[in-house]
């Protein structure tokens with residue numbers, strides 16, 4: 001598949017060339033395999049099939065997902081979470097902290113947060129309950145996330161101390177996250193563009209390196225607005241370090257830090273607990 005054909009596919013599924021540019025090689029391979037499996041030799045036939053058949057389109061979109069992630073990706077953002085965001089959320093005195101990982105890939109981001117939460121809790125007497133929901137479009141990612149087994153590459157920002165505390169080494173240079181980190185996580189399938197969010201009143205939503213990267217603005221807009229609607233008053237939305245907040249997002253959210261935005265409608269301390 002050449003770039004011209006890939007660009008035509010992106011047009012049909014409202015994918016962003018800029019978002020896929022660096023990862024297109026692997027994605028093209030997966031799409032080419034799908035074409036082969038359903039007997040499409042020419043791109044025109046494939047485009048026709050995904051235009052008329054919902055299930056084929058869904059399978060195409062699943063194969064186009066990119067699951068690149070790693071623990072504590074964007075260290076600076078994690079430092080902001082630790083030093084500014086979590087203290088603000090806890091200062092509100094709420095009884096339970098609700099977090100949604102939207103497009104969670106293999107769970108690297110989710111377990112990074114769980115580690116941070118455990119370390120944060122260690123120095124404090126009382127912590128609110130933590131409720132985590134993690135969603136993804138691709139069921140294979142959720143299966144991997146629940147298994148919690150990772151290659152060294154996903155852990156390049158995990159120092160020895162963290163690795164010794166939270167991972168068990170396995171054969172073949174792999175690592176398993178400590179079982180305690182898996183407690184209480186609600187993993188769910190969901191399409192950020194089309195499906196109802198998995199709840200509302202979230203204190204913190206991670207929306208990193210998916211909706212704002214891989215889709216065109218018209219395609220992402222409704223889903224993005226639904227995600228913002230799920231934020232609690234004063235709730236935080238985190239985006240990827242290389243992502244830009246679109247104009248329609250800036251109209252609804254206040255910038256808190258480089259990748260962190262906040263629902264300005266009311267602040268946490270005005271919220272009933």
Ligand SMILES: C[S@@+](CC[C@H](N)C(=O)[O-])C[C@H]1O[C@@H](n2cnc3c(N)ncnc32)[C@H](O)[C@@H]1O
Pocket residue numbers: 065066067068069070073102103104105106108109135136137138141190191192193207208209210211214240
């Ligand atoms: C590049 S990974 C990012 C993972 C993690 N958020 C991070 O930043 O490290 C993108 C993830 O978003 C998921 N994704 C892409 N489009 C999605 C959609 N429309 N709805 C839900 N998840 C989606 C992919 O399946 C993939 O797991």
